[in-house]
Amino acid sequence: MSKNMALPTLKTVGVIGTGVIGASWTALFLARGLKVIVTDPAPGADGKLRDYLLKHWLTIPNAKVTQDQYLNNFKFVKDIDTHLGDIDFIQENGPERLDFKRHLFAHLDANTPEHVVIASSSSGLPSSEFITECTKNTARILIGHPFNPPHLVPLVEVVPHRGTGDTYATATLEFYRSLGKDPVLVKKETPGFIANRLQAAVCAEAYSLISRGVVSAEELDKTVTSGLGLRWALTGPIMTNTLGGGGYFNHFMNHLGPALKTWLDDMHQHEFDIDSRDADVLEDKVKDWISRVNLKEIEERRDELLVGLIRSKTERSA
Amino acid sequence: MSKNMALPTLKTVGVIGTGVIGASWTALFLARGLKVIVTDPAPGADGKLRDYLLKHWLTIPNAKVTQDQYLNNFKFVKDIDTHLGDIDFIQENGPERLDFKRHLFAHLDANTPEHVVIASSSSGLPSSEFITECTKNTARILIGHPFNPPHLVPLVEVVPHRGTGDTYATATLEFYRSLGKDPVLVKKETPGFIANRLQAAVCAEAYSLISRGVVSAEELDKTVTSGLGLRWALTGPIMTNTLGGGGYFNHFMNHLGPALKTWLDDMHQHEFDIDSRDADVLEDKVKDWISRVNLKEIEERRDELLVGLIRSKTERSA
Numbered sequence: 001m002s003k004n005m006a007l008p009t010l011k012t013v014g015v016i017g018t019g020v021i022g023a024s025w026t027a028l029f030l031a032r033g034l035k036v037i038v039t040d041p042a043p044g045a046d047g048k049l050r051d052y053l054l055k056h057w058l059t060i061p062n063a064k065v066t067q068d069q070y071l072n073n074f075k076f077v078k079d080i081d082t083h084l085g086d087i088d089f090i091q092e093n094g095p096e097r098l099d100f101k102r103h104l105f106a107h108l109d110a111n112t113p114e115h116v117v118i119a120s121s122s123s124g125l126p127s128s129e130f131i132t133e134c135t136k137n138t139a140r141i142l143i144g145h146p147f148n149p150p151h152l153v154p155l156v157e158v159v160p161h162r163g164t165g166d167t168y169a170t171a172t173l174e175f176y177r178s179l180g181k182d183p184v185l186v187k188k189e190t191p192g193f194i195a196n197r198l199q200a201a202v203c204a205e206a207y208s209l210i211s212r213g214v215v216s217a218e219e220l221d222k223t224v225t226s227g228l229g230l231r232w233a234l235t236g237p238i239m240t241n242t243l244g245g246g247g248y249f250n251h252f253m254n255h256l257g258p259a260l261k262t263w264l265d266d267m268h269q270h271e272f273d274i275d276s277r278d279a280d281v282l283e284d285k286v287k288d289w290i291s292r293v294n295l296k297e298i299e300e301r302r303d304e305l306l307v308g309l310i311r312s313k314t315e316r317s318a
Numbered sequence: 319m320s321k322n323m324a325l326p327t328l329k330t331v332g333v334i335g336t337g338v339i340g341a342s343w344t345a346l347f348l349a350r351g352l353k354v355i356v357t358d359p360a361p362g363a364d365g366k367l368r369d370y371l372l373k374h375w376l377t378i379p380n381a382k383v384t385q386d387q388y389l390n391n392f393k394f395v396k397d398i399d400t401h402l403g404d405i406d407f408i409q410e411n412g413p414e415r416l417d418f419k420r421h422l423f424a425h426l427d428a429n430t431p432e433h434v435v436i437a438s439s440s441s442g443l444p445s446s447e448f449i450t451e452c453t454k455n456t457a458r459i460l461i462g463h464p465f466n467p468p469h470l471v472p473l474v475e476v477v478p479h480r481g482t483g484d485t486y487a488t489a490t491l492e493f494y495r496s497l498g499k500d501p502v503l504v505k506k507e508t509p510g511f512i513a514n515r516l517q518a519a520v521c522a523e524a525y526s527l528i529s530r531g532v533v534s535a536e537e538l539d540k541t542v543t544s545g546l547g548l549r550w551a552l553t554g555p556i557m558t559n560t561l562g563g564g565g566y567f568n569h570f571m572n573h574l575g576p577a578l579k580t581w582l583d584d585m586h587q588h589e590f591d592i593d594s595r596d597a598d599v600l601e602d603k604v605k606d607w608i609s610r611v612n613l614k615e616i617e618e619r620r621d622e623l624l625v626g627l628i629r630s631k632t633e634r635s636a
Contacts (some may be wrong), residue, residue, distance in 0.1 A: 124577055147544075147545040147546075147549075153544070153545055153548060153549075154544040154545070155540070155541060155544040155545030155546075157541070182540055182544035184533065184537040184540050184541050184544075185533070185534075185537060186532060186533055187531060187532055187533060187534075188530075188531065188532045190527070190532050190584070191580055191581050191584045192577070192580075192581035192584070194527060194532070194533050194537075194538065194541045195541050195545050195546055196577075196581060197523055197527070197581050197584075197585060198520050198523055198524065198541065198542065198546060199546060199555070200578050200581045200582055200585070201519040201520055201522070201523040201582075201585065202516050202519055202520055202555050203555050203559065203578065204519070204578070204582055205515055205516055205519040206516065206554075206555045206556065209508070209512060209515070210556070212506075213505060213506065214504060214505055214506045214508050214512070215502065215503070215504055215505060215512050216503075216505075217556045218556075219502040219503060219512075220512065220554060220555070220556060221553070221554025221555065221556050221557050222473070222500055222502050222554065223473060223475070223502050223512045223513050223516065223554070224516065224550050224554035224555060225550065225551065225552060225553065225554050226465075226471070226472040226473040226500035226502075227465040227471055227472070227473030227500075227513050228465075228473075228513055228516055228517060228550065229547060229549075229550030229551040229552070229554065230471060230551050230624060230627060230628065231465075231471075231547075231620075231624075232542050232543065232546065232547030232550055232551070233543065233547040233548050233550070233551035233623075233627065234543060234547070234619075234620045234623050234624060234627070235539070235543065235616065235620050236524075236538060236539025236540065236541070236542035236543050236547065237517070237520050237521050237524045237538070237539065237542060238524065238528070238535045238536075238538060238539050238604055238607070239539050239616065241521065242604065242608055242613070243613065243616075243617055243620075247608075247613050249601060249604040249605070249608060250601050253592070253597065253601065257592050257597075259442055259510070259514075260518050260521065260522070260592065261592055262509055262510075263509050263510035263514060263515050263518045264518055264519075264522055266508070266509045266510070266515075267515060267518070267519065274571070274575050274578065274579055279571065279575075283567060283568050283571065286556055286560070286567040287567070289556070290560055290565075290567060295560070295561065295565050298553065298557065298561075299561055301552075302549075302552045302553050302561075305552050305630060305631060306548060306549075306552060308630055309548060309551065309552070309627060309630075310548065312623060312626055312627075312630075313623060
């Protein structure tokens with residue numbers, strides 16, 4: 001199959017499931033000028049989706065359509081089966097339950113033209129585990145795991161299973177890029193993919209430091225938001241270390257490698273055990289802080305700053 | 319000793335060592351209207367410091383003086399000993415060598431009025447290890463470890479040793495806050511303090527994923543800069559998880575704890591060994607990417623965005 005055959009005319013996206021992730025994907029697809037056919041069995045899902053779209057219109061960067069088009073280019077359907085022939089790409093956002101996904105993917109695979117990519121937003125289950133009952137074309141099935149909310153945060157982890165065709169993976173990466181997203185190709189199925197593993201590494205050490213009384217929960221977070229995170233929003237760990245080594249990653253490794261080892265050894269010795277009493281100590285310490293703050297304000301401020309940060313990064317690179 | 323006695327009139331700061339960190343501290347102190355007495359034995363250090371100050375004037379947020387005052391309120395001296403009586407706070411930035419620091423701190427302690435805080439920018443050595451030859455007042459010695467560059471990034475890790483007086487630690491935190499910085503109190507001496515440990519956790523996993531071919535070096539970084547890092551610039555791991563749990567940290571832990579454990583187990587099984595051949599594989603893969611980019615442009619863009627990001631965070635919280 002040639003590269004161009006995978007997504008011949010990508011005009012209509014099918015969205016399965018309109019929870020937080022599915023609704024946000026829908027907003028993004030619509031703002032980029034695509035038509036969306038969307039379904040969700042939950043009562044009142046249609047109305048909730050409309051509310052979500054209206055609420056988030058202004059925060060979507062670089063919309064390519066008018067608000068009117070954005071709000072009218074989708075069709076909410078009770079049964080998507082009769083529409084599967086009109087859809088060029090499927091983004092699935094169902095519950096993270098293996099039995100559910102196995103059944104759903106067998107059904108989608110059987111009823112969707114075989115060239116259409118079916119991407120799952122699954123944050124945990126690898127697609128190799130839920131394609132087991134598919135009979136038509138598992139080569140077009142893969143993970144397209146967004147970072148919440150997808151209409152705003154550019155990252156999508158694209159994770160093919162062993163049998164996913166390169167053509168489909170490439171087409172998926174191109175499709176996401178065409179929406180202004182920054183897809184990352186995860187070349188081997190790995191528990192937690194990339195982002196959740198890096199996040200787990202930070203959280204495990206953060207939990208240990210807080211539960212051991214080395215630093216308060218509030219000040220642990222400040223170490224990130226006033227230091228590490230500012231840098232990581234702009235350069236990742238590899239580039240940060242390369243710049244730190246005067247342009248040479250190996251200079252950095254030679255210089256800081258021994259210290260890194262000492263730190264990691266100490267971290268191993270004080271590893272956080274989620275099943276021990278440490279978890280209670282941690283929760284109490286976190287509660288001490290959280291009970292004193294206004295979460296709604298913090299969340300609003302975060303979202304507002306996030307929009308600004310993404311906008312200035314996009315403008316600066318253009 | 320009462321709270322107010324520790325730093326009775328904080329007008330003049332002594333800066334020991336004007337490498338990258340010392341020069342940047344000097345720029346910050348001057349921009350905040352303080353007088354600085356500064357010394358460094360390196361040939362040409364005086365001229366280099368002037369160049370640094372001039373170059374970075376425009377990037378310092380919220381300067382409280384004119385450029386003229388900023389450039390003239392410091393005195394570069396060959397021998398700081400005769401000035402130690404005029405200094406209200408010392409920020410030390412000498413080489414990270416234990417013998418050197420032991421000798422230097424014994425000398426500074428003996429020759430500085432005993433109420434004056436002596437803070438070390440040391441990123442690795444804990445102060446308990448280098449106060450061993452001090453005879454006067456070790457209670458006023460502690461770590462004030464900045465995040466590079468100190469004139470820009472708000473984080474400072476304040477790390478007392480067991481014998482540091484609370485008064486001095488509190489006064490140091492207040493002093494850094496008065497400069498517009500976000501100091502964090504590290505309550506127990508810990509290898510790598512907080513930031514370097516969190517960074518090590520991310521790097522170790524990043525190195526493993528890249529050397530194992532799960533993701534390219536470039537895309538590993540993108541996972542951070544287009545996803546995780548954007549969030550961490552605004553909310554730290556604890557707040558992120560609390561918001562992710564609908565306002566309840568324990569909801570998050572109950573919901574994601576089991577997955578977290580699975581990921582961490584898999585990470586342990588694939589731990590990166592810096593002394594193995596994996597390190598060479600990693601360096602080759604990093605080189606593949608770095609050889610294709612313009613580091614100077616990346617660094618300039620990072621610095622420009624960093625200034626903007628810090629500014630917008632400050633404005634939004636005011």
